[in-house]
Amino acid sequence: xxxxxxxxxxxxxxxxxxxxxxxxxxxxxxxxxxxxxxxxxxxxxxxxxxxxxxxxxxxxxxxxxxxxxxxxxxxxxxxxxxxxxxxxxxxxxxxxxxxxxxxxxxxxxxxxxxxxxxxxxxxxxxxxxxxxxxxxxxxxxxxxxxxxxxxxxxxxxxxxxxxxxxxxxxxxxxxxxxxxxxxxxxxxxxxxxxxxxxxxxxxxxxxxxxxxxxxxxxxxxxxxxxxxxxxxxxxxxxxxxxxxxxxxxxxxxxxxxxxxxxxxxxxxxxxxxxxxxxxxxxxxxxxxxxxxxxxxxxxxxxxxxxxxxxxxxxxxxxxxxxxxxxxxxxxxxxxxxxxxxxxxxxxxxxxxxxxxxxxxxxxxxxxxxxxxxxxxxxxxxxxxxxxxxxxxxxxxxxxxxxxxxxxxxxxxxxxxxxxxxxxxxxxxxxxxxxxxxxxxxxxxxxxx
Amino acid sequence: xxxxxxxxxxxxxxxxxxxxxxxxxxxxxxxxxxxxxxxxxxxxxxxxxxxxxxxxxxxxxxxxxxxxxxxxxxxxxxxxxxxxxxxxxxxxxxxxxxxxxxxxxxxxxxxxxxxxxxxxxxxxxxxxxxxxxxxxxxxxxxxxxxxxxxxxxxxxxxxxxxxxxxxxxxxxxxxxxxxxxxxxxxxxxxxxxxxxxxxxxxxxxxxxxxxxxxxxxxxxxxxxxxxxxxxxxxxxxxxxxxxxxxxxxxxxxxxxxxxxxxxxxxxxxxxxxxxxxxxxxxxxxxxxxxxxxxxxxxxxxxxxxxxxxxxxxxxxxx
Numbered sequence: 001x002x003x004x005x006x007x008x009x010x011x012x013x014x015x016x017x018x019x020x021x022x023x024x025x026x027x028x029x030x031x032x033x034x035x036x037x038x039x040x041x042x043x044x045x046x047x048x049x050x051x052x053x054x055x056x057x058x059x060x061x062x063x064x065x066x067x068x069x070x071x072x073x074x075x076x077x078x079x080x081x082x083x084x085x086x087x088x089x090x091x092x093x094x095x096x097x098x099x100x101x102x103x104x105x106x107x108x109x110x111x112x113x114x115x116x117x118x119x120x121x122x123x124x125x126x127x128x129x130x131x132x133x134x135x136x137x138x139x140x141x142x143x144x145x146x147x148x149x150x151x152x153x154x155x156x157x158x159x160x161x162x163x164x165x166x167x168x169x170x171x172x173x174x175x176x177x178x179x180x181x182x183x184x185x186x187x188x189x190x191x192x193x194x195x196x197x198x199x200x201x202x203x204x205x206x207x208x209x210x211x212x213x214x215x216x217x218x219x220x221x222x223x224x225x226x227x228x229x230x231x232x233x234x235x236x237x238x239x240x241x242x243x244x245x246x247x248x249x250x251x252x253x254x255x256x257x258x259x260x261x262x263x264x265x266x267x268x269x270x271x272x273x274x275x276x277x278x279x280x281x282x283x284x285x286x287x288x289x290x291x292x293x294x295x296x297x298x299x300x301x302x303x304x305x306x307x308x309x310x311x312x313x314x315x316x317x318x319x320x321x322x323x324x325x326x327x328x329x330x331x332x333x334x335x336x337x338x339x340x341x342x343x344x345x346x347x348x349x350x351x352x353x354x355x356x357x358x359x360x361x362x363x364x365x366x367x368x369x370x371x372x373x374x375x376x377x378x379x380x381x382x383x384x385x386x387x388x389x390x391x392x393x394x395x396x397x398x399x400x401x402x403x404x405x406x407x408x409x410x411x412x413x414x415x416x417x418x419x420x421x422x423x424x425x426x427x428x429x430x431x432x433x434x435x436x437x438x439x440x441x442x443x444x445x446x447x448x
Numbered sequence: 449x450x451x452x453x454x455x456x457x458x459x460x461x462x463x464x465x466x467x468x469x470x471x472x473x474x475x476x477x478x479x480x481x482x483x484x485x486x487x488x489x490x491x492x493x494x495x496x497x498x499x500x501x502x503x504x505x506x507x508x509x510x511x512x513x514x515x516x517x518x519x520x521x522x523x524x525x526x527x528x529x530x531x532x533x534x535x536x537x538x539x540x541x542x543x544x545x546x547x548x549x550x551x552x553x554x555x556x557x558x559x560x561x562x563x564x565x566x567x568x569x570x571x572x573x574x575x576x577x578x579x580x581x582x583x584x585x586x587x588x589x590x591x592x593x594x595x596x597x598x599x600x601x602x603x604x605x606x607x608x609x610x611x612x613x614x615x616x617x618x619x620x621x622x623x624x625x626x627x628x629x630x631x632x633x634x635x636x637x638x639x640x641x642x643x644x645x646x647x648x649x650x651x652x653x654x655x656x657x658x659x660x661x662x663x664x665x666x667x668x669x670x671x672x673x674x675x676x677x678x679x680x681x682x683x684x685x686x687x688x689x690x691x692x693x694x695x696x697x698x699x700x701x702x703x704x705x706x707x708x709x710x711x712x713x714x715x716x717x718x719x720x721x722x723x724x725x726x727x728x729x730x731x732x733x734x735x736x737x738x739x740x741x742x743x744x745x746x747x748x749x750x751x752x753x754x755x756x757x758x759x760x761x762x763x764x765x766x
Contacts, residue, residue, distance in 0.1 A: 020655055029488055033487045034480070034484070040476070041480065048658040049484075052659040054661055057659075260538070261541050
């Protein structure tokens with residue numbers, strides 16, 4: 001009875017649920033307690049044991065329904081057009097040839113024995129190891145293997161022997177129908193067992209693709225990935241954390257703590273360092289090619305909100321505006337086009353934008369603020385105003401500059417990157433999701 | 449495992465009926481969870497929005513099985529001295545004082561220092577024994593002779609370290625006290641942990657638990673819950689009220705009214721001797737359901753339409 005359950009666990013894993021071996025054992029034990037008889041009950045039970053978040057519950061239910069709905073055969077189409085019902089009277093050469101049960105498949109086809117065929121197919125599929133299917137290119141391979149195990153060769157021989165007899169036509173139709181059925185069955189399995197594999201592969205690839213090169217089709221998937229990544233970081237760093245400074249007694253708090261027993265220090269209290277949540281100001285270049293990257297950075301930061309205290313976002317191209325409010329109000333995927341409408345697509349002017357910032361918002365920088373600037377540092381040969389960046393660096397805790405271009409081309413052409421770089425604590429190449437995650441995670445770890 | 453529970457928990461249906469008997473209307477997944485928790489000896493992690501009856505479930509199970517409820521409220525900074533055990537420092541101090549006076553007589557006859565020390569060792573770890581142990585909720589739950597329902601409330605508010613500390617209890621029903629040793633549960637308690645999803649809990653904790661998500665109930669279930677909790681309410685009014693609340697939940701609100709608010713509102717209406725919902729009544733009591741000024745403002749313009757629909761839906765049956 002464990003066979004189908006284990007198959008289901010595999011299917012659930014490939015649907016994206018994380019199921020540990022311990023949970024598999026729990027599932028088996030739980031099913032022993034409640035039994036296999038009632039589908040609803042089984043579903044409740046497995047959902048309790050296997051799915052551990054609301055999102056996972058939804059995935060689980062989808063997968064459960066898909067898995068237990070695949071009752072093998074489409075019942076509406078018996079063997080070919082009008083073939084089966086009248087068939088039994090036809091005598092089969094398979095018997096004459098003494099094929100020792102070789103004619104079983106032919107007989108089932110002629111008699112329209114649906115359950116028999118279904119069982120045979122399931123069995124053949126199990127023998128062929130169908131649940132190991134991983135790629136869509138394997139569909140034909142597995143179809144052939146299953147058909148062979150069901151006795152296709154035998155069937156072909158019989159058809160050849162029958163020649164032009166009406167039974168042969170019927171068998172031929174039956175064979176084609178069966179092939180389609182098996183193929184469908186294999187495809188279903190592919191969907192059930194292999195979907196997750198493909199998904200995982202695609203996600204891995206996406207994480208390493210340059211963000212500017214991601215196609216529109218993949219952007220939705222990207223957003224989901226970004227959110228998931230941000231959520232992971234947020235839970236890790238979402239709270240105020242403390243770090244013990246080893247060996248330093250906090251005298252005041254020790255005395256206070258031990259007041260109850262006359263100041264005899266039963267309990268010692270050590271000095272601690274609080275790791276603050278970072279306070280961020282983000283300046284994003286939204287001109288031309290950097291915009292795609294800016295979108296993901298902003299999405300990332302906004303999904304991270306709970307791990308940050310106060311986030312101000314600015315966008316600039318020719319000039320600079322604050323976009324925190326737009327981002328607050330609208331989901332990022334809608335907000336970005338809005339921002340682009342207002343200032344985007346112009347040629348960037350870093351000097352001008354920095355001047356705008358100094359004029360309007362310089363006072364929000366303080367010693368706890370980290371400034372992240374995202375841009376290629378190409379100001380189209382306008383005055384870079386490095387002096388403003390220097391003043392910003394003096395006021396704030398640090399400046400981190402993320403540049404989508406590779407280091408080797410910094411400073412070439414109209415790039416002012418090398419002139420800005422001395423005032424930044426960190427300059428980093430950042431053009432894939434992996435890079436982005438690494439930078440933000442470092443930032444959170446040190447408390448900005 | 450106590451035979452009495454086993455009897456009561458012999459099937460999922462029995463569990464459902466049993467909980468209903470103490471006034472808790474359990475949906476099928478809830479009953480299944482309680483049933484499995486007992487048979488697999490696993491804790492249940494209950495998640496869901498505030499006010500859907502997470503804490504109430506623990507109370508109901510304890511009332512139904514007739515075993516004590518040990519509740520531990522979690523908060524940031526909770527540590528093992530508050531959750532598990534604490535030494536009675538005051539008593540220890542007092543005893544040392546007494547012992548100081550008696551020390552002379554106790555050791556008096558010994559000829560030399562070494563003998564005196566040996567004698568002193570003989571007293572053993574007098575101060576770190578059961579007598580000086582102050583059990584806190586977790587330890588208390590383990591030592592209940594007939595078993596207990598242990599409710600670890602709002603576990604998401606506690607620190608991550610505390611979560612790690614819970615693991616031993618949750619998987620083996622035992623705790624280790626360095627000075628004494630390992631304390632094993634007399635009867636494994638039924639453990640419920642609740643969480644409001646303030647933060648994601650660790651995988652290790654989740655893996656050890658059955659995960660039950662209680663959402664907002666559908667109209668039918670909510671009707672039954674109100675009927676059980678507020679027996680004085682008329683059937684017609686109850687249907688109107690449930691339909692109204694269900695519609696309210698479809699609005700875009702900051703905080704959706706949950707079951708506890710529905711029950712409160714039902715009580716209020718009974719107190720006011722209402723027989724049917726009308727516009728004034730709803731407007732005056734809406735603050736029982738909606739806790740934010742902005743939510744009330746959102747709902748206000750649509751009250752009339754919702755009321756009408758609620759009346760219509762309540763009619764055909766009543």
